[in-house]
Amino acid sequence: MIIKALGKYKLLVTAALLTMLLQVGAALWQPSYMKSILSVMANMTLSTSGKIDRISNYGVALIGVAIIGLIGSILNTITAAKIAQSVSADLRENTFRKIQTFAYADIEKFKSENLVVRMTNDINQIQMLLMMTFQVLIRVPLLFVGAFILSIITMPKLWWIIVVMVVLIVVVTGFAMKSMGPHFAMFQRLMDRINGITKDNLRGSRVVKSFVQEDNEAKKFDKQSDELLHHNLAVGYTFSTMIPAFTIISQLAIFVAIILVSTFVTKSASYAQDQLGGIMSFIQYMMQIMFAIIMGGMMSMFASRGFVSMGRIKEVLDTEVTMSFDDVPDEDLTGSVEFDHVTFSYPNDKKPTINDVSFEIEPGEMVGIVGATGAGKSTLAQLIPRLFDPTSGYVKVGGQDLKHVSKGTLKKTISIVLQKAILFSGTIAGNLKQGNPNATTEDMNRAAQIAQASEFIDRLPEGYEAPVEERGNNFSGGQKQRMSITRGVIKRPKVLILDDSTSALDARSEKLVQDAFNRELKGTTTIIIAQKISSVVHADKILVLDQGHLVAQGKHQELVENSDVYRQIYDTQKAKED
Numbered sequence: 419m420i421i422k423a424l425g426k427y428k429l430l431v432t433a434a435l436l437t438m439l440l441q442v443g444a445a446l447w448q449p450s451y452m453k454s455i456l457s458v459m460a461n462m463t464l465s466t467s468g469k470i471d472r473i474s475n476y477g478v479a480l481i482g483v484a485i486i487g488l489i490g491s492i493l494n495t496i497t498a499a500k501i502a503q504s505v506s507a508d509l510r511e512n513t514f515r516k517i518q519t520f521a522y523a524d525i526e527k528f529k530s531e532n533l534v535v536r537m538t539n540d541i542n543q544i545q546m547l548l549m550m551t552f553q554v555l556i557r558v559p560l561l562f563v564g565a566f567i568l569s570i571i572t573m574p575k576l577w578w579i580i581v582v583m584v585v586l587i588v589v590v591t592g593f594a595m596k597s598m599g600p601h602f603a604m605f606q607r608l609m610d611r612i613n614g615i616t617k618d619n620l621r622g623s624r625v626v627k628s629f630v631q632e633d634n635e636a637k638k639f640d641k642q643s644d645e646l647l648h649h650n651l652a653v654g655y656t657f658s659t660m661i662p663a664f665t666i667i668s669q670l671a672i673f674v675a676i677i678l679v680s681t682f683v684t685k686s687a688s689y690a691q692d693q694l695g696g697i698m699s700f701i702q703y704m705m706q707i708m709f710a711i712i713m714g715g716m717m718s719m720f721a722s723r724g725f726v727s728m729g730r731i732k733e734v735l736d737t738e739v740t741m742s743f744d745d746v747p748d749e750d751l752t753g754s755v756e757f758d759h760v761t762f763s764y765p766n767d768k769k770p771t772i773n774d775v776s777f778e779i780e781p782g783e784m785v786g787i788v789g790a791t792g793a794g795k796s797t798l799a800q801l802i803p804r805l806f807d808p809t810s811g812y813v814k815v816g817g818q819d820l821k822h823v824s825k826g827t828l829k830k831t832i833s834i835v836l837q838k839a840i841l842f843s844g845t846i847a848g849n850l851k852q853g854n855p856n857a858t859t860e861d862m863n864r865a866a867q868i869a870q871a872s873e874f875i876d877r878l879p880e881g882y883e884a885p886v887e888e889r890g891n892n893f894s895g896g897q898k899q900r901m902s903i904t905r906g907v908i909k910r911p912k913v914l915i916l917d918d919s920t921s922a923l924d925a926r927s928e929k930l931v932q933d934a935f936n937r938e939l940k941g942t943t944t945i946i947i948a949q950k951i952s953s954v955v956h957a958d959k960i961l962v963l964d965q966g967h968l969v970a971q972g973k974h975q976e977l978v979e980n981s982d983v984y985r986q987i988y989d990t991q992k993a994k995e996d
C-alpha cells in the first residue's frame with residue numbers, strides 16, 4: 419500500500435535518499451579529519467607554523483564537511499516532510515473516497531466512531547512513520563555499517579571492543595524494548611478509548627448536563643487517562659534506566675580503548691603519532707555505532723505503531739463493498755413499491771428483524787406503517803432506498819428489482835426523510851441541495867413551503883444562505899425536521915418515505931405539512947411511518963407490523979374491525995387523547 423503510494427513521488431523519494439546519503443557520508447567523514455588534526459599535533463618532525471598551516475587546512479575541510487552534512491540534513495528534513503505529508507494526504511483522501519463507496523451495512527460493520535479514528539489518528543501515525551523512515555530508519559543501518567567498518571579500519575587491534583560494546587548495547591536495548599513493547603501496544607488502544615469518551619461526552623453534552631453526569635464522566639475519563647499515565651510512566655522509567663546503562667557501556671569502552679592505546683603508544687614514538695589521532699576518530703565511530711543501535715531500537719518501537727495503523731487503513735481500503743449497483747442506464751420508474759417475501763437480518767443478528775413480509779403499493783398511494791416500538795418499521799423503510807439489501811426476497815420499485823437498477827435511478831426515484839434529522843455544517847441551501855444539486859431558489863421555495871420550513875427560513879436575514887452549524891446545532895428539533903423534509907421533497911421523488919419525521923412538530927405544523935403533502939404531492943407515493951395512528955388515519959393503506967411480521971394491512975376502519983394489534987394501539991392512543 420505504502421510502496422504504491424510512494425510511487426507517485428519517485429523524485430522526492432530519490433532526493434530524500436540522496437540527501438540522507440550526504441548526511442551519513444558527512445558524519446562518517448568527519449572523524450577522519452579529527453584523526454588527521456591530532457596526528458599533525460602529535461607529529462614531532464613538523465615546525466609549529468607548519469603544524470598550524472596543516473591544522474587550519476584540515477579545520478576548514480572539517481567545517482566544510484560539517485556544512486555539507488548540515489545542508490544534507492536540512493534538505494532531507496524538507497523532502498521527508500513533503501513525502502510524509504503528501505502520501506498521508508493521498509491516503510486520507512483515498513480512505514475517505516473508499517468510505518463513500520461503502521454500503522450503510524459496511525459502515526455499521528466498522529462503526530462510524532472507529533472510522534473517524536482511522537481517518538485521523540491512524541493516518542497521523544502513518545505520516546509520522548514515513549517521516550521517521552526517510553529521516554532516521556534508513557539512515558540507522560547505513561550509519562551503523564559505515565561506522566563499524568571505519569572504526570575497525572581505524573583501529574584494527576581494538577575490533578573486539580566494538581563487538582563487545584555492540585553486543586552489550588543490543589542486549590540492553592532488547593531488554594528495554596521487551597519491557598516497553600506491551601506499554602506501546604496499549605497506547606493506541608487507550609487513545610481510541612480516550613477519543614471515544616471525549617467525543618461521546620462533547621456530542622452528548624446536553625444529556626450530560628441535564629442528568630448531572632459531569633462527575634461520572636470525569637471519573638470514566640480519569641480511569642482511562644490514569645491507565646495511559648501508568649503506561650507512559652513505565653516507558654519513562656525504562657528510558658531513564660537505559661540512558662545511564664548506555665553511558666556506562668560507552669564510557670567503559672572508551673576507557674578500555676584509551677588504556678590499550680596508551681600501552682601501544684609507549685612501545686614506539688612513531689606509532690604514537692598515528693594512534694593518538696586514531697583513538698579520537700575511533701571514539702567518534704563508537705559513539706555513532708551506539709547512536710545507530712539506540713535510535714534503531716527506539717524508532718522500530720515507534721514504527722510498530724505506524725505499522726499497526728497501516729494495517730487498519732489497509733483493512734478499510736481492501737474492504738469489499740457489500741452492495742454493488744448494476745451498470746445500466748438510468749430509467750424513469752413509476753412509484754409502485756412491492757415487497758415480495760422479504761426477510762432481513764442485521765449483520766451479526768441471528769433473528770430476522772423483518773420476517774417474510776409481502777405487500778404492494780400502487781403509484782401515488784399514501785401508505786402508513788404502524789407498529790409498536792422496535793416492530794421493525796424503520797428497518798422496513800430503509801430497505802426501499804436500498805440502505806440495506808434483504809437477506810432473502812425482493813424489493814421492487816416501478817416493477818424492477820432494486821438490485822438491478824442503477825444508482826442514478828434509485829437516487830432520483832426514492833427519497834427518505836430519516837427519523838433523526840441530520841444536517842451538515844454549511845448553509846441551509848447547501849443542505850437542501852443534497853436532495854437536488856441543481857435545485858433553483860424556486861425549487862427550494864416550493865419544497866420549503868410544503869415542509870412548512872419557509873416560515874422560519876424567510877425570517878432569517880441570510881435566508882437560504884444562513885449558516886448551519888455542525889449537526890444543525892443552531893436550529894431547534896422541529897426546524898431541523900422541517901429542513902430535512904424540505905431536502906426530501908426538493909427533488910420531486912416518485913416515492914417519498916417519511917420515517918416518523920414530523921415527531922418534533924407541533925400539532926398545527928404537522929397538520930399543515932400533511933395538507934401540503936395532499937395538495938402538492940398528488941402523484942407521489944408517500945410512505946409514512948407514524949407513532950400516532952391519527953397521522954395516518956386517512957391513508958389509502960396502513961401496514962401493521964408486529965415483531966418484524968406484517969400482521970395486517972388495509973384502511974383504518976377495516977383494521978379497527980379486523981386487526982387486534984392495530985385496535986390495541988388505536989385504543990391505547992385514543993384513551994390517552996381522551
Ligand SMILES: Nc1ncnc2c1ncn2[C@@H]1O[C@H](COP(=O)(O)OP(=O)(O)OP(=O)(O)O)[C@@H](O)[C@H]1O
Nearest residue numbers: 526764767771789790791792793794795796797798
Ligand atoms: N443498525 C442496527 N443494527 C442492529 N440491530 C438494529 C439496528 N437498527 C435497529 N435494530 C434492531 O431492529 C429492531 C427494529 O428496529 P426499528 O428501528 O426498525 O424499529 P421501529 O419499529 O422503527 O422502532 P421505533 O418505533 O422505536 O423507531 C430493534 O430490535 C432494533 O434493536
